[in-house]
């Protein structure tokens with residue numbers, strides 16, 4: 473492939489929408505020549521007949537048509553052989569064998585709450601979208617979101633990707649992308665009714681699989697939506713991601729804040745760093761101040777106060793996150809501000825080897 477070949481250069485600008493790398497780099501282009509004005513291109517995709525394949529085909533046609541002298545495009549589309557697919561998986565993995573190991577450059581935030589229904593999933597989904605939003609509205613980070621809340625995997629619904637099925641390439645799982653966020657959810661793999669019977673070991677294995685078999689590529693930020701409560705998942709998280717930083721979400725009521733305090737304390741006992749508190753559904757009948765008191769008791773800062781908001785709830789129900797659908801709603805503004813402050817935060821150091829140098 474001559475680097476100067478205009479057709480190849482044009483094809484190098486086409487990305488696989490799920491892997492987010494140029495198709496030329498992924499060995500998806502077998503052959504590409506211009507023959508008397510006809511661009512003859514032989515593509516090998518990981519699988520065919522999926523939305524990503526349609527998109528690649530469209531983008532390849534558009535890219536080739538734009539090349540000087542090309543009057544027609546003759547496209548042959550095939551599928552990689554299992555050996556080729558395995559080679560691709562090995563190559564992608566090879567970049568970083570342990571995606572979120574201690575030397576990762578990704579900032580990892582686990583979002584927890586004491587009890588269910590405090591709006592943790594709504595906040596996490598909107599926060600992820602706000603972090604991924606391009607400038608000038610947002611920091612435009614590469615964001616991954618793991619929905620491990622077995623008791624109510626509502627993230628796909630809030631992000632409008634209910635029913636999305638992750639693409640598999642060999643034993644590698646590619647997360648669907650929603651509003652710029654690579655999202656994987658337990659809800660994409662199981663029937664909702666099976667979830668409530670989940671026990672610790674299964675949850676641990678699933679979380680582990682999400683962190684190893686799901687290929688996120690290079691991420692700036694990984695958010696985890698954890699099941700409410702303390703117990704097993706906190707221990708799993710401590711083992712799998714000791715350098716994750718924990719954000720505790722509560723509603724303003726004293727009872728909610730007390731339960732949230734326990735989950736903050738357990739997170740700490742398992743070696744996690746609690747970086748702060750978010751009070752959600754602030755104002756109105758719930759009053760306010762629970763978050764502030766919780767932050768004081770845990771000795772951490774208040775990171776955000778998100779008001780009660782009809783837009784946040786309705787947009788979540790409609791699968792269109794409020795931070796994009798209603799960016800000037802006070803709840804959206806509070807979440808965008810939280811995103812801005814997390815985006816500029818240095819990575820957590822807990823669980824990482826310190827760079828001691830022998831003297």
Ligand SMILES: Nc1ncnc2c1ncn2[C@@H]1O[C@H](COP(=O)(O)OP(=O)(O)OP(=O)(O)O)[C@@H](O)[C@H]1O
Pocket residue numbers: 585587588589590591592593594595621623624625626699700752753754778779780781782784785786788789803
């Ligand atoms: N600030 C807010 N104002 C109004 N409604 C909200 C707000 N935050 C969340 N909600 C609504 O509250 C309900 C519960 O939210 P959500 O599912 O995000 O909670 P959760 O803490 O993740 O619960 P669970 O862990 O049980 O899934 C949803 O209907 C959501 O739209």
